[in-house]
Amino acid sequence: MDATAVNFQQEVLEASKTRLVLVDFWAPWCGPCRTLGPVLEKLAAEYAGRVALVKLNSDEQRDLAAAFGVRSIPYVVAFRDGKPVSQFLGALPEGEVRAFIDKLLPPPQLALAARALDEGRLDEAEQLLAQVKFDIDWDARVATLKQAVAFARSGGSDTDLLARVTANPADLESRLSLAGLHAAAHRYRDALEQLLEIIRRDKGWKDGEARKQMLEIFNLAAGEAELVAEYRRKLSSALY
Numbered sequence: 027m028d029a030t031a032v033n034f035q036q037e038v039l040e041a042s043k044t045r046l047v048l049v050d051f052w053a054p055w056c057g058p059c060r061t062l063g064p065v066l067e068k069l070a071a072e073y074a075g076r077v078a079l080v081k082l083n084s085d086e087q088r089d090l091a092a093a094f095g096v097r098s099i100p101y102v103v104a105f106r107d108g109k110p111v112s113q114f115l116g117a118l119p120e121g122e123v124r125a126f127i128d129k130l131l132p133p134p135q136l137a138l139a140a141r142a143l144d145e146g147r148l149d150e151a152e153q154l155l156a157q158v159k160f161d162i163d164w165d166a167r168v169a170t171l172k173q174a175v176a177f178a179r180s181g182g183s184d185t186d187l188l189a190r191v192t193a194n195p196a197d198l199e200s201r202l203s204l205a206g207l208h209a210a211a212h213r214y215r216d217a218l219e220q221l222l223e224i225i226r227r228d229k230g231w232k233d234g235e236a237r238k239q240m241l242e243i244f245n246l247a248a249g250e251a252e253l254v255a256e257y258r259r260k261l262s263s264a265l266y
Contacts, residue, residue: 042105058117144210
């Protein structure tokens with residue numbers, strides 16, 4: 027995908043609300059750009075569904091390049107949630123680019139903890155969650171999983187939560203916990219539907235926690251391409 031001033035809002039800023047977007051500022055005459063380009067393309071394919079690569083010709087799109095302070099290329103800017111969150115300069119080797127991407131994606135302990143919770147290994151789930159370093163982007167998700175573990179320890183079930191939500195559809199806290207239990211059990215469609223309903227009722231609730239959890243489920247369910255595509259469309263529709 028090539029970015030221009032016309033499509034930058036949609037292909038970069040809006041797209042980064044549902045996945046990590048890497049913008050590669052390059053030019054045809056730039057030798058290091060030709061070295062880095064294939065590395066970025068390879069990794070974008072490897073992280074398909076989680077990372078999107080957008081190419082921006084800095085010679086043709088001078089205003090955009092200037093807006094992001096590009097003085098030398100190749101220059102890569104990572105966008106998440108509609109804003110730039112990190113960047114690097116130069117043709118880094120594949121290992122360093124991979125590390126750059128991994129740092130911006132949810133920590134693997136979250137998915138492992140969800141699976142442990144699903145399989146009833148509550149102590150392991152708690153240990154995994156304790157390993158996640160504080161990060162404002164993932165802290166709410168950690169709190170939700172901890173809440174799900176505590177709920178499981180108390181003998182609660184998704185049936186109890188469903189009864190609460192049915193009795194009071196505006197109980198977003200119970201709806202979020204229900205989504206967490208569904209996701210932990212790999213019932214991704216049910217989880218996504220609950221999270222989508224939260225967004226429809228209150229887009230900004232808990233600083234957009236439902237949207238963040240939908241993005242995480244898209245990562246977990248990357249092998250279910252049709253499901254992910256369906257709910258990416260529904261998420262975009264609910265947000266805009």
